[in-house]
Amino acid sequence: MPSGLVALLDDVSVIARAAAASLDDVGVGVAKAGTKAAGVVIDDAAVTPGYVTGFTPDRELPIIWKIAKGSFRNKLLILLPIALLLSAFLPQAITPILMIGGLYLAFEGAEKVIEKIGGEKHGETLEDPVEDIATFEKTRVSGAIRTDLILSAEIMAIALAEVAEGTLFARAVTLALVGIAITVAVYGAVALIVKMDDVGLHLAKKPGAGAQATGRMLLKAMPVVLKLLGSVGTLAMLWVGGGIILHGLEELGLPQPAHVAHDIQHALEAATGPLGPVAGWLAYAVASALVGLVLGGLVAMVVHLFAKARGKAH
Template sequence: MPSGLAALLDDIAMIAKVAAASLDDVAAAAGKAGSKAAGVVIDDTAVTPQYVTGFTPDRELPIIWRIAKGSFFNKLVIILPVALLLSLFLPSAVTPLLMLGGAYLCFEGAEKVWEKIVPHEVENLAEELAELTSPEHEQNMVKGAVRTDFILSAEIMAIALNEVKSLAETSIWLEAGVLAFVAVAITIAVYGVVGLIVKMDDIGLHMAGKENGASQAIGRFLVQGMPKLLTALSTVGTAAMLWVGGQIVVHGFGIHPAAFIGLHEGALAWVVDAALCGIAGLAIGAMIVLVHHMVAKRKAG
């Protein structure tokens, strides 16, 4: 009996060692994949706050939580299994699908540029405010944020999958583990930071009410600075849509703009590639916006 128990404990110990090794592989591969996707993660963080701007403070965190839940669903329920299946059975379809998503990001970014250049007229301020505070407007903003998140999440997961496939030894379970790890970690990080950003003005108000002089100064700085930061993030988010969308489409065609002028590595090559892909994204998005408005005008007529 003791020998049987000892053998069982040995088996359990061996299983634990194998599981620990597998977890180490997942963590290591996920770390490499996460670093490769850092640029898209930053863009995701910059894009999201604009979907919360304009809501009352009591609705900000609930809206972010709704978007975060949509992001978890996008990554874990839709993208992860689809990415694994396509990787196994139809890998050639991954790039065209990502390019379609990239074109949608270009459209979203160009549409926001168009709205800033040609803002719509406010006929009735009371009606406008009622619309902005309506459940329908909140629902539309959440849906828009989750759609944009889907494209950015697909890009992040594709980068992660490509990175884990480059390992010397891999399996479908390791790939699934890495994708799940990246999905959870990045979603928590992105929406945690977004939540902190949009509530920073409330934190500032709280600190400004303290008796401590340093706390009051920091609080006033936060209250005064957050509107400017949110405006800047809105601009960065729009630029990020155009850059990432343009990059997905342009690179999908096998074109690397910086390489045409002899830049292949380094910070300068990255900046030039990002700028040229952003210009390409704006051009692609502008064409889609033009077609969209022409079709909408024809239907209205």
């Protein structure tokens, strides 16, 4: 066999082994990143149904599909290139950018809390007469995609941290796979949640006492579940936003607020025995949510004062 061909085959085998090693790294990175991002995924799944609630059944799945497409764009066309560029050239900027996103989430959550306790509503809601349903739907979808962008940024940052030492190829493929898998999981779950009442209606009409009982149970339960998810979604915005800010402050050399939250977490873990892990997680989530509520409330106050000042000026 000519020596040139032998050398070429040897180079090909080296490249193949390197690619296989990179794919192994990708698989490990995807698994680790998916586990670490589970909390944010749950928050995302809790937040999204609130943007669909109240629309007619025929519009629910199309709206979810629009939001899902926006989520794919967020992760693959916006966040993936930005994450790779920042990790390569400006890694120190990732934390401040995430903190800005966390503050936006906290602002959205705080504004919803203010509205729930009787504050002024900002923007059209389903509780008010909707003059143009198409425009309102577009506004809802845009709001959901904006919120998804912040949650997706946190997911991609977690994934990036897990493969920060890998090659550019491994980082890119891992982030892409994590983004695709999580988007499918989140919006598939959301679609199942919001269509569960239709499943209940279908079962209630079928022959058989068991099917009908299950259908009636689903029909009664789903309004409560959706309302509960709306509240969980608001809390999720606060605790994820507050948690991002606490972690960011720690990364930037101001660890005291995060240490206080962790001290509360560890104290409850030690005091509650077998329930320690759950109690500790809940304590840290509540502490993060309070941070998000305070900071988000301050931002909401400034935003609304500025909006009123502009209105008076005009």
